[in-house]
């Protein structure tokens with residue numbers, strides 16, 4: 001079973017699985033490379049950071065202009081209307097038994113706002129990903 005099929009066929013399995021890993025993933029800290037890029041950004045040597053990382057650690061290190069090619073696990077996106085949510089809030093709701101977490105606006109299923117295997121064309125409200 002791929003991550004895509006877990007997510008789209010039975011999103012409850014994705015959230016059940018992720019609830020165990022989320023605290024560890026969320027407690028990750030930037031490494032020296034993240035801080036070096038942020039310092040180069042602050043000093044004006046970079047116009048931005050282009051990354052495939054989905055962990056948000058460039059933001060934590062202080063980089064400002066970040067292009068996340070594969071999205072971010074710090075957000076969830078409604079599969080129906082594209083509304084974005086903070087993943088901390090979504091995982092808290094899942095942990096409180098709302099599994100899968102649903103959009104407050106349209107009751108669509110919320111998916112991590114990162115590219116999953118076989119998934120590449122979601123749109124956020126007003127912008128292409």
Ligand SMILES: [Zn+2]
Pocket residue numbers: 078079080081082083103104105106107108
């Ligand atoms: Zn929605």
